Amino acid sequence: MLKKTAINKATELAAALMEKGTLIAPVKEDAGFNFREISDAKQVDLNFHNTIISPKSAFFPQTEDFVRYQTGKSILEATPVELNIKPAFLFGVRPCDVKSFEIMDIHFSGTGLVDPYWQKRREATTVFGYAFDLDKPAEAEEFYQTLGIGAADPEGSDIFMVKKDNDLLMKAITPRGEKLLTGLNIPSEASADDEKYFDDTVAAGRNFKTRSTCVDARATAKKFEDLFHNTDFWEKMSHACLSCGACTFVCPTCYCFDICDETLFSRGTRRRVWDACMFTDFTLEASGHNPRTKVYQRLRQKVCHKYSYHVRKYGVISCVGCGRCTRYCPVNIDIFSIVEEAVKA
Amino acid sequence: MSSNNPYIPMPVEISKIIDEVDTHDIKTFRFTFLNKEDGENFKYLPGQFAELSIYGKGESPIGIASSPTEPGYVEFTVQRAGTILPGLVTAALHDMDEGGKIGLRGPLGHSWPVEFLEKKNIVVVGGGFAFTTLRSLINYMLHQDNRSRFGDITVIYGARTPGLLLYKDELAGWGKRDDIKTVITVDKGDETWKGRQGFVPAVCKEVAPSPNNTVAVICGPPVMIKFTLPVFFELGFSKENILTSLEMRMKCGIGKCGRCNVGYKYVCSDGPVFSLAQLEELPRDFW
Amino acid sequence: MSFEPKILGIACNWCTYTGADLAGTTRLQYPQNLRVVRVMCSSRINPSFIFRAFQLGADGVLVGGCHPGDCHYNTGNLYARRRLAVTKKILEFSGMEPGRFRVEWISASEGNKFAEVVTEFTKQIKNLGPQTQFKISQ
Amino acid sequence: MAISFKQIEDKLKTEAKGLLETGKVSLVLAYGKGYDEKHPMPYVARRPSDADNIVFNEFCTHNMARYMVRYPAGTKMAVAVKAADSRAVIQLIQEEKVKREDLVLLGIPAYGMKNPKTGETIDSKTTCGLYNPVLYDVLLGEEVHGQPVVSPYDVLAQYEAMDKEARFAFWKKELDKCIRCYACRKACPMCYCDPCFIDQNKPKWGEKSPESAGNLMYHLTRFHHLAGRCIDCGECSRACPVNIPLYLFHKKVAKDCEDMFGQAAGMSVEDKPVLVNFRVDDSDKILE
Secondary structure, eight states: OEEEEEGGGHHHHHHHHHHHSEEEEEEEETTEEEEEEOSSGGGBOOOOSOOSSOGGGGTSOSEEEEEEEETTSOGGGOEEOOOOOOOEEEEEEOHHHHHHHHHHHIIIIISSSOOHHHHHHHHHEEEEEEOOOTTSOOOTTOOGGGGTOOTTOOTTOSEEEEEETTEEEEEEOSHHHHHHHHHOOSSEEOOHHHHHHHHHHHHHHHTOOOSOOOOOHHHHHHHHHHHTTOHHHHHHHHTTOOOOSHHHHHOSSOOOEEEEEEEETTEEEEEEEEOOTTSTTTTOOTTSOOSOOSHHHHHHHHHHIIIIIHHHHHSSOSOOOOOHHHHHOTTOOOHHHHHHHHHHO | OOSSOTTSOEEEEEEEEEEOSTTSOEEEEEEEESSHHHHHHOOOOTTOEEEEEETTTEEEEEEBOSOTTSTTOEEEEEEOOBSSSBOHHHHHHHTOOTTOEEEEEEEESOOOOHHHHTTSEEEEEEEGGGGHHHHHHHHHHHSTTTGGGSOOEEEEEEESSGGGOSOHHHHHHHHHOSSSEEEEEESSOOTTOOSEESOHHHHHHHHOOOSTTEEEEEESOHHHHHHHHHHHHHTTOOGGGEEEEOOOOOSSSSSOSOTTEETTEEHHHHOSEEEHHHHHHSOSOOO | OOOOOOEEEEEETTTHHHHHHHHHHTTOOOOTTEEEEEESOGGGOOHHHHHHHHHTTOSEEEEEEOOTTOOTTSSHHHHHHHHHHHHHHHHHHHTOOGGGEEEEEOOTTOHHHHHHHHHHHHHHHHHHOOOOSSOOOO | OOOOHHHHHHHHHHHHHHHHHHTSOSEEEEEEOOSSTTOOEEEEEOSGGGGGGBOOOTTOOOOGGGGGGGSOTTOOEEEEEOHHHHHHHHHHHHTTSSOGGGEEEEEOOOOOOBOTTTOOBOOTTTSOOOOSOSSOSEESSOOOOSSOOOOTTGGGHHHHHSOHHHHHHHHHHHHHTOOOOOHHHHHOTTOOOSSOGGGOOSSOOSOSSSSHHHHHHHHHHHHHHTTTTOOOOOHHHHHOTTOOOHHHHHHHHHHHHHHHHSOOTTSOTTOOOGGGOOOTTOOGGGGO
């Protein structure tokens, strides 16, 4: 089913979604765009290229409360924080970020024990994908083409949106999307012309040019395995690295977290907080032993984890080429260049 | 751990505390489950670990020191830790008395492969206070129901000083049995020490049994493991028959938080037990 | 009910704390809003103590040390003077009312002064009302 | 007179090559190619041939003094320093983190540097506003004169004029954005503590989760730790992925320190940092 609405009526659409549940959509802030829970439909702003923080925060928020406890009282009195999850709509996710959800699904709910927080949020959320604007060239940092992701790939979204002049075409991709779109009376039916435009855009998206290099998951994984002991290579790649967490915090596929207890007087909360493998104390054991004390070891861990370990463990590269890590790196380290170098090496 | 949320610990009570060493910084804690069904569901094998959880302090992954053949409780031998940053959980635990209540999440990770060990001779090599899961394994194998499943058992255990040897009573007990050979060594003895002196790798070279149908199970501080693995390899043990347990900083214990990632493995959920053959497939990112 | 502020006092062992003792033994009356923490020297005060005190709900923080030149360790309070001056500026620029943080030199013999300062400071904090900016809400 | 970045780049290459060839230094901290022209990266040249990879253009804003403390004490190194960077080096010498005799400072006189992320020209608003390095061994180019001299503290006026409620609201809004990636402290040449106070667990100074309370504690304490040491290079603000104007607070503290103690950070190797120093005749007025 394909429907359409004028872009300047997006506010009405947002309001209609807000009646059905929580709406998470891009909001313009002074540093750039970010996905936020919407309290006023007017906040929704689709004039964005991509957000600073990836939409993973909709399912895996930076802080997640597990348990509330009181110190000095028995553990029996601690109460788990119940997940009170309402239907949610994640609106305006770029195709590369949609892809990241699938990669994260494998880790959080597809293998081993299931992470209940991720899974429940994921189940309750309808994802509205949104094609990149194909009239504008890709930004210098982006390289999703390398990873086989098109600029208008609808896969993974429940509803996929394409901008056509001043209209927003919305197509239901999954049964859930179909059901939602049927129930919404804001968008009107689209014409056959629109259908064609939608399909053409999807097709054009596949050939949309970003930075690109030949990356075969298995071969790249092997390449990085072989490169692991090449300290020269890693030192060369990492001499600018500051070991901050900017790249991992904006990344759509970084999932490392810390579990910490925060107590104020006698009341406290056990919560998980995003952590970064780039931090010095990430692997510091209580004994004082730390297997990754050097900058190059930590950068190597990050890159190899995405391009090698993840492939071997889960079969996919854990990177979607959104370019956020490059864009927000204080010293302009570019993961694409590292991969390119590695493939060449 | 709680049945529907792996991040929520089960409540347990400290039923017994044993002061193990003369420096008083290693104690064995015996826990009993406060909810009966938690205890019944807590099925483990030697080599697995659990997260000890104290609200307000945090969680620590500790190997289970008791054997599943001792039902009704679980034991952990815990050192008061912390050099660069103080270990909050172990300190809080050490300050607790019998009757104290804490949380437990587990059992986590893979055990020593007991089925693989069946019908084989076993040499157990331990160093320092990493002997805990080995004690679990030895007690498991020595149990009357299990002893016949395994071949000859040799235990090589080293500590820095005689006072730092763990489970002294049990060591003495094993020394009296004829179905297990026990070799105890210390780096440096004192005036009362009549046993062996020397580092574990050197002692292994001397007393290790023939590699024929024998598996070496090694656990100790990283530096000991690093030097002991090649000794067994040189003695002719195949890489599949040299087993060890890795340590790595952990948080979640269930392969989600990414902290203990080494190569394509998570030490918590894919390990902590690895054979030398498996280790060699991994990048050297753990020592 | 009238507002009874919580005031953290951080007092140096050798002068202000002894001064406070003297105020007590000479039975001088002063408000009971001050909770005193003793430190060995005013230069031992980490500025984070002060930030954290405000976060944990202190309505005011009073630091007491020896008069410059009288430090038991010769120069401790001379360092502290500079450091705490910076702390004050930082609090001010972050938007906190400047009156909530105060440093006073009170010697061991100045029981009177201690009582006066505490009385006056408490009055001042009462006028400012509860501190809500830094306080972590539970 | 416009700055010839190309000329500086050439001189930087020549100097670096010469120093590495003679073995006077074992490494040169300068700038290298990034993924495009506008995004150069900090670069370490170790061999004479590496010197060819050195670049310099208006986007080379990074403070190379940040990398000095990464190498073992006694490492002989050459460092490319712009005005603020040279002050950072001086400050690190004062703090005995590096020794003057181990360093060859390649001074770069420059103005019109641009923020690679926004393309904005960096001027006294976000940095110390100097054009010429304060300390150098070799000057790559000619000293800049005739450029307007603007006080780096002018930008503060509007914030100082705010009433305290508005200022608190301003900082609360800004600091609440913080995601605790710690890019600010890692980009800062003066932040070298290991472990940083915020990573300590006993005492636990502040919350690790990125919420108001922990953010306020982290940033206020960091501002304090940099009091009298911040050389106003502005790297913290440029590093910040969410654009918190940290430089404003640092400038304010630097200005207050200058007013109170009569000494700006990193201007002379003979100085002592103001907070590990005192004068008997410091006035009690500073506490009022």
